[in-house]
Amino acid sequence: MKVSCTVNGERVEADVPSRLLLSDFLRHELRLTGTNVGCEMGVCGACTVIVNDEPVRSCLMFAVQADGATVGTIEGLDSDGRLTPIQRAFHERHALQCGFCTPGILMTLAALELRNAMPKTETDVREALSGNICRCTGYQNIVDAVLESAP
Ligand code: FES
Ligand code: FES
Structure with a gap:
């Protein structure tokens, strides 16, 4: 088709x-x-x-x-080779290890950004990413990165 x-x-x-x-x-x-x-x-x-x-x-x-x-x-996701703020925060906060889950997490967050619905509290971040499983990081650095990049 x-x-x-x-x-x-x-x-x-x-x-x-x-x-x-x-x-x-x-x-x-x-x-x-x-x-x-x-x-x-x-x-x-x-x-x-x-x-x-x-x-x-x-x-x-x-x-x-x-x-x-x-x-x-x-x-x-990047713009002309420049990382987005959330990508930068992931890098700086060591929010990934193997990186397997990272694209999915970043795309979930990007979709939230599109509708101005980025989570602003730790509870909200964990809820927003509850459908993205990471087997490496224990999530804390991911949560920290998202909170750091929240507008
Ligand atoms: S590969 Fe699609 S949700 Fe796991
Ligand atoms: S960084 Fe390895 S699965 Fe998330």
């Missing part, structure tokens, strides 16, 4: 199997391997991308469902 969408500001057209997952489309067809795939069942949040301004588990969506959509991945 044909899929035509905009990914990180660039128009993309492809012919894909109807059951190709959006995560596999991004990773294998477009070579945007920053979107990680962990559980493949909607639990870990590693595959989170933004579709039409909403955070989406790309392992639970078919590529053809993105037809006509605007898709944002971690590769498109």
